[in-house]
Amino acid sequence: MTDPIRVIVADDHPVILGGLVSMLESDPGISVVATAADGAALVAATRQHACDVVVTDLRMPGTGGADATRQIRRAAHPPRVLILTTYDSPADVMQAVEAGASGYLLKAAQPREILAAVRAVARGERAMSPAVAQRLSQLQDSEQLTAREVQVLRLMRAGGTNASIGAELGIGAATVKTHVQHIFDKLGVRDRTSAVATGIDLGLLSA
Amino acid sequence: MTDPIRVIVADDHPVILGGLVSMLESDPGISVVATAADGAALVAATRQHACDVVVTDLRMPGTGGADATRQIRRAAHPPRVLILTTYDSPADVMQAVEAGASGYLLKAAQPREILAAVRAVARGERAMSPAVAQRLSQLQDSEQLTAREVQVLRLMRAGGTNASIGAELGIGAATVKTHVQHIFDKLGVRDRTSAVATGIDLGLLSA
DNA sequence: ATTCCCGTCAACCGATCGGCTGATCCGCCG
DNA sequence: CGGCGGATCAGCCGATCGGTTGACGGGAAT
Numbered sequence: 001m002t003d004p005i006r007v008i009v010a011d012d013h014p015v016i017l018g019g020l021v022s023m024l025e026s027d028p029g030i031s032v033v034a035t036a037a038d039g040a041a042l043v044a045a046t047r048q049h050a051c052d053v054v055v056t057d058l059r060m061p062g063t064g065g066a067d068a069t070r071q072i073r074r075a076a077h078p079p080r081v082l083i084l085t086t087y088d089s090p091a092d093v094m095q096a097v098e099a100g101a102s103g104y105l106l107k108a109a110q111p112r113e114i115l116a117a118v119r120a121v122a123r124g125e126r127a128m129s130p131a132v133a134q135r136l137s138q139l140q141d142s143e144q145l146t147a148r149e150v151q152v153l154r155l156m157r158a159g160g161t162n163a164s165i166g167a168e169l170g171i172g173a174a175t176v177k178t179h180v181q182h183i184f185d186k187l188g189v190r191d192r193t194s195a196v197a198t199g200i201d202l203g204l205l206s207a
Numbered sequence: 208m209t210d211p212i213r214v215i216v217a218d219d220h221p222v223i224l225g226g227l228v229s230m231l232e233s234d235p236g237i238s239v240v241a242t243a244a245d246g247a248a249l250v251a252a253t254r255q256h257a258c259d260v261v262v263t264d265l266r267m268p269g270t271g272g273a274d275a276t277r278q279i280r281r282a283a284h285p286p287r288v289l290i291l292t293t294y295d296s297p298a299d300v301m302q303a304v305e306a307g308a309s310g311y312l313l314k315a316a317q318p319r320e321i322l323a324a325v326r327a328v329a330r331g332e333r334a335m336s337p338a339v340a341q342r343l344s345q346l347q348d349s350e351q352l353t354a355r356e357v358q359v360l361r362l363m364r365a366g367g368t369n370a371s372i373g374a375e376l377g378i379g380a381a382t383v384k385t386h387v388q389h390i391f392d393k394l395g396v397r398d399r400t401s402a403v404a405t406g407i408d409l410g411l412l413s414a
Numbered sequence: 415a416t417t418c419c420c421g422t423c424a425a426c427c428g429a430t431c432g433g434c435t436g437a438t439c440c441g442c443c444g
Numbered sequence: 445c446g447g448c449g450g451a452t453c454a455g456c457c458g459a460t461c462g463g464t465t466g467a468c469g470g471g472a473a474t
Contacts (some may be wrong), residue, residue, distance in 0.1 A: 013314050015321070019226020086293055107220050108432095115224070146420065159401030161460065174423045181463080182420095190462075193400045194366030200407055353450065368430065382452050388433075389450095397432075398460095 004031040004123045006077070006206040009054040010042040010065070016107070018054065020084070025113050030118060032187060039063025043071045051079050052122050055114075058092055066099045073100035080121040085115065088135045089203025095146075097136075103127030145186055150204060152179040157196045157205055211238040212329045215256060215286070217249040217263040217272070223314070227291070228263065230318050237325060248272025250278045258286050259329050262321075265292040273306045280307035280373055287328040291321065296410025300343045310334030352393055357411060359386040363411055364403045 003061065007030055011017040017035055023029050024143045040063045042056055045155045054072060066144035069081045082103040093104055102121040105114060110149040119125035127135075138195040147155065155165040162180065184206055189200075191193045197207045214237055218224040224242055231237050241256045243249035245274040247270045249263055261279060265272035290303045291331040300311055309328040312321060313336055315365045325332035335343075352360065369387065373380040387399065394409075396402045406412045 013426055014221055014318050015226045015230055015314060015316075017226070018230055018318075019224070020439075022229055023222055023225055043279045053212045109219050109224060111223075111225075148421065156400055159396055159398045159404075163460085171421085174425085175421070177462085182463090184462085189366055191366045192461080193363060193403050195402055196400050197364045197366070199408070200404070355451070370430090377454055378451085381450070381455085384432085387451080389430090391432085399431080 003010050004029050005053060005118060006031055006033045006049070006051040007053045007055055007118060008032070008034045008042065008051045010036040010039070010045075010054070010060070010068070011084075012037050012057060012060040017059075022116070024118070028049070030115070033163060034169050039065060040070035042068045046072050046075070046079060046183055053118055054079050054094050055083045055084050055118065058083055058096060059085070066095045069096065069099040069101050073078065079138050080124070082110075082117055082121050082127065087203070088132050089133050089201075091203035093136045097187070105129055106132065113197070127146065145204065149183050149186075152176060153183055153195065154205060155190050156183075156201070185187050208400065211236050211255070211331050212260060212325060213240045213258040213261045214238070215241045215243070215252050215258045216250065216264060216293075217243040217246070217252075217261070217267070217275070218245050219264060219267040223264075223279075231262070231325070234322050237322070246272060249275045253279050253282065253286060257306065260325055261286050261288045261372065262291050264286065265290055265294070265303060268403070276303065276306040276308050287331070289324055289328050289334065290337055290374045291316075294410075295339050295342045296408075296413065297342050298413075299408030300339055304343075304351055311339050312336055313339065332377035352390060356386050356393070358391050359383060360402065360406050361412060363387070364406070 007024055009017060009020050009024065009032055011020060014037075017037070021032050021035060024032050033051055034045040036045050038060045043063070046054060055066045056068060064084060065085070066155045069083075072078055072081060072204065081100065082105065083101045084105050084107060085092070086107050088106055096104055103117050105117055105127065109129060113129070128131060133170040139195070151169065152165060155168055160168065162176040163173045166176045168178070183195055184190060187195055187198050190197060209218055214231055216224060216227050216228060216231065216239055221244075225246070228239050228242060240258055241252040243252050245267045249261065249355045250270070255259060256326070263272045263275060272290060272292070276290075279285055279288060279357050287309040288307065289312065290308045291312050291314060292299070293314050295313055303311055308369060310324050310333060312324055313333065316336060327334045358376065359372060367375065369383040370380045378384070387402075390402055394402055394405050396405060403412070
């Protein structure tokens with residue numbers, strides 16, 4: 001029998017944090033060494049407590065899970081990070097993976113799936129639920145929008161015309177039209193209304 | 208000291224269900240008599256166990272929390288229902304209140320808020336977090352859409368033109384234009400793109 | 415150094431939208 | 445019975461969109 005896996009847990013919902021801790025503690029091979037209610041507290045906790053795995057929510061007040069992951073992974077011997085969240089919008093998943101997360105699970109997962117994932121990432125493996133992987137592929141199919149295009153898409157959601165969007169961004173209406181066309185191509189739609197709808201669906205606009 | 212408040216808890220996420228139960232049980236004035244993982248099991252549980260308060264999520268596989276609430280409230284001496292969910296879309300809240308819920312809290316709430324709410328609804332009072340009440344007023348401001356208008360809004364989200372929407376619904380394009388105008392008036396927007404965006408925001412399209 | 419992508423702008427044209435006014439029919443409620 | 449709201453349809457007009465093609469400059473990559 002080896003030493004237990006040392007885990008730090010972060011979630012801004014006290015109820016969920018409590019449920020997670022007691023669930024993890026019920027496994028004799030896992031030991032929760034600290035908890036946090038937001039990203040900043042999580043980063044601080046990883047500096048004060050040696051641990052193998054961090055289990056964290058993504059959407060938290062102040063510093064989010066993605067930023068926290070980035071900071072944690074910069075350490076000398078960083079722990080693995082397992083994202084455990086409610087949402088599976090492709091943009092969220094992408095952000096987490098780019099930040100250096102080793103796994104991405106949904107809170108709908110069964111306890112034994114979560115425990116298995118914690119052990120897997122502790123071993124250095126990756127853990128991603130099939131549903132999440134599928135959502136991620138959606139985003140990869142529709143190649144990513146550039147920062148400028150996301151800006152335009154945001155203003156489209158607000159109901160701006162090409163001219164008013166141009167005024168807002170300090171560029172010409174013709175340029176906005178070009179961006180809009182590129183957005184259509186990348187999202188596979190033919191009009192601004194469904195562009196905004198799919199943008200929201202992919203999580204490009206909610207964050 | 209009176210008898211403890213008998214509570215039945217329902218949530219499809221095992222982690223959250225566990226956290227809720229242990230949190231509620233930590234209060235000596237509250238006793239959890241049963242749990243359920245979906246609406247159907249919840250309704251069955253209320254028939255097998257006498258209880259004062261039901262604490263339930265809204266979005267669950269199969270029978271959702273709103274339908275379950277409706278069925279529970281039809282009983283002779285129905286328990287009060289406290290909705291505890293992640294989402295605060297006005298349409299969700301409205302649905303729950305119409306179904307007969309006595310309270311609506313967000314999972315982000317602090318444990319003592321939740322405990323206070325359980326005690327409040329057990330006494331017959333209503334419990335609604337300020338944030339939720341505010342969101343609800345949003346929906347009341349923008350008067351409700353008719354069933355037909357919601358149909359049209361759904362097809363607008365898919366990117367349909369007035370003509371194609373008319374073909375889909377078996378009505379003329381002119382009629383669709385009228386519906387669209389009414390939707391604009393009710394939602395306070397001037398174009399279909401922001402109509403769809405606010406429709407999604409109000410939860411009129413996600414359900 | 416050349417290529418590729420991004421962002422910028424231009425002109426043209428048909429299709430569609432958004433705003434307006436007004437009309438008919440039906441069911442419900444008082 | 446009369447009124448009210450929902451659903452249906454019509455025509456008109458300017459504004460805007462969506463599609464297309466082409467162009468220029470800058471930065472990053474190879």
